[in-house]
Amino acid sequence: MKRKILLLIGLLVLIHGSINAQQYFSLGKDGMSFIEFSTELKNRHNIQCFYKIDWVNDIYLTKTYKDEKLENILEDILKDKKLKFIIRQNIIVITNKLDFNSTFSVYEIKNDNTGSAENSVVSNSDLSKLQEQEYRIHYIGNSIGKKKVKLFGYISHHESRTPLNSVEIYLPNIAQGVTSDSKGYYEFELPPGRYNLQFKHMGLKSTTRKVNLRGTGRLDIQMTNEIRQIKEVKVTAKNDKVARSSMGIEHIKMEEVHSLPTALGEPDIIKSTTMLPGVESAGEGAIGFSVRGGSADQNLILIDNAPIYYPAHFFGFFSPFNSDIINEASLYKASIPVKFGGRISSTYDIHAHDNINNKIKTKLGISPVTSKVYSSIPIIEDKLSIVNSFRFTYSDWVMERINSKELINSKADFYDIHGKVLYKPNQNNQLSLSYYNSNDEFQLHSDTIYNFKNFIGSINWRHRFSEKLKVLQTAYTTHFSYDMSSDEVTTNAFNLTHKVKETGFKSSWNYEKNLNTSFDFGGDVKYYNIEPGKMTAASESSYVKTKEIGKEKAIEGALFLGSTFDLTSSITVEGGIRYSLFGNVGSKNELIYENNVIGELNIIDTTNSSGIYNISHGPEVRLGLSYRLSSQSSVKVSYNRNRQYIHLLSNTTAISPTDTWKLSDKYMKAQIGDQLSLGFYKNFKNSASEFSVEAYYKKIKNVKDYKDGAELYLNEFAEMEVINARGKNYGIEFLYRKNIGRFKAMLSYSYSRSYLKSADKTGEFAINDGEYYRAPFDKPHNIKSFLSLKLSRRFILSTNLTYQTGRPATYPIAKYYIQGIPVMHYSERNSYRLPDYFRADLSLLMQGNLKKKKAFHSSLIFGVYNVTGRKNAHSVYFRSAHNNVTGYKLSIFGQAVPTITYNIEF
Template sequence: MKKALLLVYSLFILFPCLAIGEQEISIGHKGMTFIEFTNDLNEKYQIKIFFDKTWIENIRLKKSYSNENITDILTDIFAGTQLRFIAKDNLIVLTKYENIKQEFSLQEKVANTTKEVEYVEENKDISNLQEQEYKIHEIGTALGKKKVKLFGEVSHFESSQPLKGVEIYLLNLTKGVTSDKNGYFELDLPPGFYTLHFKFMGLKSSSRKINLRGDGRIDIQLISETQTINEIRVLAKDDKVKRTSMGLEYIQAKDIESLPSALGEPDIIKSTTMLPGVESAGEGSIGFNVRGGSADQNLILIDNAPIYYPAHFFGFFSAFNNDMIQDASLYKSSIPVQFGGRISSTYDIHSNNQIDNKINGKVGISPITTKAFLNVPLLKNKLSIMNSFRFTYSDWIVDKIDSKELVDSKANFYDLHGKINYKPNPNNQFELSYYNSKDEFQLHSDTIYNFNNFVSSLNWRHRFSEKLKMNNSGYFTSFSYDMSATEIANNAFKLTHRVNEGGFKAFLNYEKDLYTNIDMGTELKYYNISPGDMKPYSESSVVSKNNLPEESGLESALFVGIKHEFIGSITAEAGIRYSLYGNMGKREELTYLDGITSRYNILDTLSTSAGLNNIYHGPEYRISINYALNPSTSIKASYNRTRQYIHLLSNTTSISPTDTWKLSDKYLKPQIGDQVSLGFYKNIFNSTMEFSAETYYKKVQNAKDYKDGAQLFLNKYAENEVLNAEGKNYGLELFLRKNKGRFNAMVSYTYSRSYLKSKDKTGEFAVSDGDWYKAPYDKPHNIKAFFSFKLSRRFIFSTNLVYHTGRPATYPIAKYRLQGIPIIYYSERNEYRLPNYFRTDISLLVEGNLKKNKAYHTSWTFGLYNLTARNNAYSVYFRSEDSFVVGYKLSIFGNAIPTISYNIEF
């Protein structure tokens, strides 16, 4: 029988006839045997069916068929059986084989399911892969359509990772597309013969000759230029000229491995501070400020779940092991409608979702941390599980930090990050992500700090058709910390704080055609916060118990957006997100005289209802337009409005694990941001370099600041200390990047201003008499440069330079005595500045030997952080000493910090 099938397959190639899919057939009657059916089919319509008689002995027709397609008739006849069939022209072959791969056009039908036979390159033999360039691949079944859809996925040959940004084009038609983040692409073309070209930086260009007859799929694998080592680039290939979105920075995890870091480990979070418009909140701090916004105005997502404190070891380490990360997208403006909840930016991080066919892993060892990553396939091409684990032995590094406050201190952490990927079929993929971490440190006292992160998400991606796709996600995230002091029994205490968030998002993407793309969906979030619980640690402790009541809130949103490419050179995106928020459950609220929230104006205490109260809602608009002057030049404009219902109460400029999160309520209004942006983008020198200039203006309603001497610690009524201020930010970002060749570079300059204004001109909430004053994160000038030199195939030298204006500060400017009591007089808020910041880092990446066949690959990374040993000021503070006011400058790193790490990859 197999020989007969092979003979028929040969006939498919040698004797093409009319497509049977175009014929309408009337045949059969109830009870007719399959043999009789095939004889009639051959006699009346000259359609031949080849089969093994043992397969069809018990098959009889259940009805007659009138004016129906033969493929639909056969699908109905074989319903409930294991039989499949392959149909081409006037020949049909029955089969029970699960997967028959063809290089010619076939259509395979199973009971109640139709799909185009896919041409998929899975053979790991390079010679076989190269042969595909010389064959003619028949795609689809001819059905008389004027236009058909060609689609597929592009992946990396060696790693099987999907490739984003691959150029797929036809030379003769000057038509092409680029693959998305999952490597997916599609083209609408008339049937015919084509040569399809695939091009991606760092990989060998390839082509496929195709005879496109109907809708069909072709999956392609690209190989590296050299089989021994991949080219390392500064950032992922990302054409800013063509895309509509503004303020979007795309990063791949592998692209930051050569970036010098403080303690020798690649950091997907801190890499953002090398981008224009993004500033570090402080040396070693995990917080960052985007376009003049505060650190809590950034939404950080890992696999669609938010994380509240993405750091370890005072912010020196990212929460995530870089080996688990696939890519990340930072949206500074033109934030997509599916994202909401923060007014400055959304940082969307994705862990690896590729299902490998063999076990692979990586181990890294440094003087501070050890990390391990392992990816294990459980079902070939269907199910895999990956996990990474890190822990530190870092107490010795604390001793090297030049600070009296850190004498006799200690710090350690561990984290576990894992993911299960399951792809039962091409139309469905499930991803279960989980992350857990714990940090403990003690700072020159008997007080011990612990904080914990737990983040989990379940994502389901489903493809209804090539046009309609769905992505559903559910998540739960929890961040908590506790402080305890036990050595002195009378003062022993324990303080805890916790914030939980759970949510669900349903997201649909409909690609109407090559020119129109529609997004729509809904989102629901539930917040629960325990602001603080202070307890005496022992019976002999005199510490008073103070338990702040829990807060709960519900946030929901509906969103829809459309992207359309107009005839000519204009592409536009427009969308609206409508969000609604309210507090949940009974709660106590104060009433104030004349509505002024001051501890001196309290009138009464009232209780709210048990349902939803303090409701806020409103639209969030997202609009962006791209006008292409030519293929290498474009101008863009955008406007977006965002709303934020959760806030961080902190007296510091950076995020601390002991800060308090607070929900919007009657007096703490939601923050609302409106941003307008304009940009110019240019690819130069044959697209080997890119230049961009973006300017923006952002207005913020209900920005959060604090009155002088604000007491936030365990404050039940925080509105007595918080200002609902106005904010305005504006700036200019210039960016130049070279991302091809042995020498790569990235240089940016940002001019950014950030101001706040209190609504009160007099009284305890008045700041600068109600005029605009500099926000704590106002840093006008910022220069960043990164250079990477590929000295050889094994040695890569990198260096970066960072310079920015010092952040604003309030200094004492006079001292006088009133009735014999010394009084210090301070300047207006944030009138002065810390010294300007400057730092240079270097690193050298040394790859192991380049033998092709070996069990594992090794590499060394040597680095020097703060090469010039500059004492950059983290903060400045003042003390009264012997009738004098003495100022002190605190520097986190006052010396050059050497780093070294050793990695084994298998």
């Protein structure tokens, strides 16, 4: 009977509106019983209080209340009792048995604008309680008389507690919507009133919330997986290429990385970028990639906000990272954000998982060449977890079974360890410690052993001061070193080393003034310490003399400020400036050349510089404009200027064991790149497919090229071998994607040109008489396709095709004799080309049965790399014998390479 009465009272409560949150009361006195207090409420204010006498018999007031809110008075009176109350206009209901929040779909009045109207109830609830949230009315904020108030919140996954980005939040009654950001936060600016919010995310169950928005407040949401025992469901997600203001940005999808056919059965986050228009591989078995005609060292590759200098394993066949630990990756070819700097072609921003899981998760992978393991281990629920990956190769047995005299006495091994410790004490703070360590060792048909090592560590602290102001602080260090050694010939035994160290700090702030305007600002500083090279004798009987190039040290710093804002409903503008400064530090010997003309014959003196010297600085401007033609199409234009103070000295197109990292100095000028881009973007059938075209023109000052026969290693005065050339790159890129359905596709074509020009027309550094010549990555035509067909729920067939114009090369065109000695005469630089490149790959993904409750899930990937067995030329070299010159083509893969990979997930 009691329950029925209370239910009836509750129904009466729901009929009425809320008490004015700003109304204040003066009533009560010290020693007054609660029953007398309720009587005073009824007589003086016409507010009736419902309760059971047994619950309040021993409750007495301890003071007189003057000009206080009613809910505050009740909270103070009942603070020592396990009683709940709810207020509606002229009714107060008190109970210690019935939970009004779940029965009547209303909440306790707290008037806390910064608290969550949902999270405190849901965070530890089961699914049934989570579903009840859809039927409740959520009262948010206080009535403060403003025309517009803010509704904000945090969206997370119910099981894993991980933030959900790109959730669509829609208000059908006013036809307005937003999407959650990369950290799961969303925000509306609305007039007070009643709203029905719809939350949608691909692969998750849609949910709704009924909100009575009375003032600024917070509503946190949790979403769950959607499981349906029906036929295939098509889920469409809108692509943000049309809507976002920036251009030249590619967000790499990890599911596509895992489905791409690979050379040796290992998904590669680095190589996957070469399937994008404007991005080309340095070659099979080569390290690095080229973006819009630039060199490999012009790309900044970041892992958890720290740079990596040697991004590969096993001659470039493997990515430096286990793909299982990678969460997201974004490549910026244009519209590079102001917070990034230091390279002139692109920034590749890669992040490992930063979600705090509450369940142990393990993945194992086995292929003919490598094995890997990934684990995610919770330590403290919702607060502390550790993710780790370990990978190693056992490739020696493969080389032993290859019947080739070129691989006798060869070996190749590597391992890497990559992990992250995540700590989230509360919703406003997250701290992560990221670490990476790798080692490569190989020996190819010689006694010389090559060894490469990477160590990267970073500490990242994210803090949210408010819904408007956020900051990311990063401290990092990265070490790269390689060494070569040989001891087969005792008298020539040597050790040779090269080391690069970079340590830095970054502070990046974001302020969202409102839904249409945001600001990014901050700064960074880094310290370089490079040991260019040191050669020593490997034994006492070796005749090798010790030779060491002096260390190079420098400081680089920058301040940046950028903003994105809506000029109109269709036009979005973004702009910013990054001012960078660089200077050498320490002590270093420098040559003085007559009339500043670099050359061995022009040396007139040597000077020693110390302190901070060779200072270089300048602005880096970033501008962009986006015009939305409709909800499905847009046009964009952008301009970027970037400066680069560190350079890779290499006379090969790919990173090789004898390359040297070199800092800018008096003669080795900073590279400066200016790029203008124009693009058109179109979505079809509600983003089921998309099309884009981007054109660009780039000019570069002080591109590093080399004189003929340049000797770069152990050269203390490398400026005598290096040319500060001018470069120009231009091109147009077409991209089509089909995003949904059983058949998915990506097709791209790009036409791009890349040229260099030396300033010297007649001197020692003259190349092609001072006219423009083809740069090493000038490959005009590039066609790429990726096709994926879902044969069934368990089988997916994928293929990719690649065609590109051959890389520029210099060939001998004549042979003559001087005093009986044959001399080869070569063409102008890069006036010929290697044969065009073509490759087709296939892969078949076979998943285990799809039962939800299994001890583990498994999958098999069968792949064939270079299906047609085409002998693509990696390089061409020439030999002269018997008055004949013969050319030879070197191919890395001259036949089809089958692979198989087995994956287990616990």
